[in-house]
Amino acid sequence: MSPRRVTGGRLAWLGSLPFLAYVGLFLLAPTVIVAVGAFTDVANRPTLANIRVLGNRTVLDSFVNSIALSAASAVIGAVLGAVLAWVVVTGNPDGTLRRAATAVCGVLAQFGGVTLAFAFIASIGNQGLLTLALDQVGPRLSTGWLYQLPGLVLVYSYFQIPLMVLVFLPALDGVRPQWREAAETLGGSSWQYFRHVAVPLLTPAFLGALLLLFANAFAAYATAAALISQGAIIAPLQIRTALTSEVLLGQANAGKAIALGMILVVAVAMTLYALVQRRSARWLR
Amino acid sequence: MSAEVVPGVAPLVTGAATAAAGPGLRRRAVRRRQGLRVVLLVLFAAFFAVPLLALVEFSTRGSGGIGGSRSLSGWAQILDYPDLVGAILSSLELAVLTSVLSLALLVPTMVWIRLRVPQLSRVVEFLCLLPLTIPAIVLVVGWAPIYLWINYFTPRAYQSSPLALTFAYIVLVLPYSYRTIDAGLAAIDVRTLSEAARSLGASWPTVLVRVIAPNIGPALLNAAVLSVALVLGEFTVASLLNYVNVQVAMNNLSQQNSSVAYAVATASLAAVFLLLFLLSLASRRRTRGSSS
Numbered sequence: 353m354s355p356r357r358v359t360g361g362r363l364a365w366l367g368s369l370p371f372l373a374y375v376g377l378f379l380l381a382p383t384v385i386v387a388v389g390a391f392t393d394v395a396n397r398p399t400l401a402n403i404r405v406l407g408n409r410t411v412l413d414s415f416v417n418s419i420a421l422s423a424a425s426a427v428i429g430a431v432l433g434a435v436l437a438w439v440v441v442t443g444n445p446d447g448t449l450r451r452a453a454t455a456v457c458g459v460l461a462q463f464g465g466v467t468l469a470f471a472f473i474a475s476i477g478n479q480g481l482l483t484l485a486l487d488q489v490g491p492r493l494s495t496g497w498l499y500q501l502p503g504l505v506l507v508y509s510y511f512q513i514p515l516m517v518l519v520f521l522p523a524l525d526g527v528r529p530q531w532r533e534a535a536e537t538l539g540g541s542s543w544q545y546f547r548h549v550a551v552p553l554l555t556p557a558f559l560g561a562l563l564l565l566f567a568n569a570f571a572a573y574a575t576a577a578a579l580i581s582q583g584a585i586i587a588p589l590q591i592r593t594a595l596t597s598e599v600l601l602g603q604a605n606a607g608k609a610i611a612l613g614m615i616l617v618v619a620v621a622m623t624l625y626a627l628v629q630r631r632s633a634r635w636l637r
Numbered sequence: 638m639s640a641e642v643v644p645g646v647a648p649l650v651t652g653a654a655t656a657a658a659g660p661g662l663r664r665r666a667v668r669r670r671q672g673l674r675v676v677l678l679v680l681f682a683a684f685f686a687v688p689l690l691a692l693v694e695f696s697t698r699g700s701g702g703i704g705g706s707r708s709l710s711g712w713a714q715i716l717d718y719p720d721l722v723g724a725i726l727s728s729l730e731l732a733v734l735t736s737v738l739s740l741a742l743l744v745p746t747m748v749w750i751r752l753r754v755p756q757l758s759r760v761v762e763f764l765c766l767l768p769l770t771i772p773a774i775v776l777v778v779g780w781a782p783i784y785l786w787i788n789y790f791t792p793r794a795y796q797s798s799p800l801a802l803t804f805a806y807i808v809l810v811l812p813y814s815y816r817t818i819d820a821g822l823a824a825i826d827v828r829t830l831s832e833a834a835r836s837l838g839a840s841w842p843t844v845l846v847r848v849i850a851p852n853i854g855p856a857l858l859n860a861a862v863l864s865v866a867l868v869l870g871e872f873t874v875a876s877l878l879n880y881v882n883v884q885v886a887m888n889n890l891s892q893q894n895s896s897v898a899y900a901v902a903t904a905s906l907a908a909v910f911l912l913l914f915l916l917s918l919a920s921r922r923r924t925r926g927s928s929s
Binding site for chain 1: 678685692742754761765771774776777804808888906913
């Protein structure tokens with residue numbers, strides 16, 4: 353056998369060529385197509401016309417709506433998720449509750465799309481279980497809001513809360529019981545411990561999780577698309593409109609400009625997330 | 638809401654009070670905290686359970702409304718829609734293709750990187766985790782022209798086959814597969830194993846298939862199951878690139894015959910939940926086995 357160096361020769365990287373080629377073609381190329389396409393017209397000439405689409409009343413509104421929806425569902429998901437995580441973490445660390453909650457949250461955090469939309473239509477839609485059940489005892493529940501922003505906030509909470517539990521549990525685990533005991537020994541009340549020890553310690557982790565939830569909601573498409581079949585009240589649905597009717601609009605690359613706008617919003621959220629994450633890693637490990 | 642989080646109705650129990658009144662007050666506070674936990678747990682459980690129960694209820698609703706008789710006709714009629722059955726089969730094929738091909742792409746690369754070009758490992762990690770940051774809805778916009786080319790080069794008879802989605806799905810599962818395989822490889826001594834096999838005359842393919850793969854079996858299974866779960870639930874890419882998988886077919890059908898659509902939704906959800914739940918059970922047994 354010929355002697356080989358521990359790390360390969362100059363050509364060793366060729367072994368990863370299939371992978372790099374695949375990723376280049378199906379991950380990097382689409383990203384470049386979006387980024388470049390946002391600034392070119394159908395004949396590949398540079399133009400700012402697509403970017404100007406972002407200033408359209410409807411498109412601008414859809415971005416505002418998307419950001420409001422993501423922020424609302426992130427705050428609700430983060431607060432309620434933190435409460436649930438607290439309920440779980442104050443139990444036995446090796447108990448059934450802890451194990452079941454982590455397993456269920458792991459599944460539900462990934463749950464979304466058509467089935468989730470169906471589940472909520474089946475609960476509080478026109479013919480939904482809760483709607484019909486309430487019909488028998490009282491006045492009719494209005495159901496139209498399910499297909500608008502408030503409905504989306506509720507439906508998104510269904511995967512945001514479990515995601516928060518998954519992200520926040522490790523942070524809560526990092527809070528040592530000794531710190532609480534120290535606070536009590538010094539005569540501090542539970543409220544003082546909560547206000548002056550737990551909250552300052554957990555704030556970076558909480559903010560990080562909040563940003564992660566924001567990005568998660570902002571990127572979600574399938575649930576909203578299944579719930580709202582007509583119209584485009586949020587940015588991802590604007591992309592659907594652009595993709596399905598771009599010939600009619602005469603703005604072939606408008607969808608790419610909207611997609612680029614989405615990338616920018618997510619990038620800002622993820623950058624902030626990385627910064628916050630670095631800070632929270634200092635204490636809780 | 639957040640005010641209730643305060644560990645055990647705190648403001649009343651000051652440190653001085655605890656010291657003066659002894660353990661009794663403290664015990665009461667603990668008991669009240671237990672009560673609060675139970676109430677919250679029930680509320681959360683209801684929030685998560687009701688939509689799922691409603692889904693099952695809707696798919697089995699008979700003629701008499703919610704109080705009326707149960708009917709399985711929605712479930713039975715699934716077979717009456719050949720397009721729907723075709724879409725279900727396509728999704729299953731896609732799931733198998735995606736999980737197998739993504740492993741075939743990732744495992745050799747990651748082993749090779751570890752052994753020969755560790756300086757590339759950060760690049761590969763970055764690339765694999767990138768799909769977490771770029772939303773699928775954005776990638777679809779970039780995939781649309783690429784899929785025009787793919788369609789151009791496929792024989793006419795196969796042009797509408799959703800199996801072409803495999804290319805996109807491999808990208809979507811990259812982050813999950815990468816993480817599980819990376820954890821698997823980190824747990825074994827890849828270098829020693831492969832050098833031992835090589836010195837005994839094994840070829841690289843033999844090393845991969847007969848030495849590395851069996852040693853990271855659980856990680857491979859894990860990655861495959863995650864891929865299957867993701868592909869079975871995928872809607873965004875398929876619907877916007879005009880391919881019909883189970884989610885798209887379900888969504889289209891919900892306008893005409895909702896009970897059949899909801900039956901399929903329930904079935905697909907149950908399948909995914911079961912897969913993921915078995916996975917978490919299996920992985921827990923493994924971690925417990927290895928730690929003891």
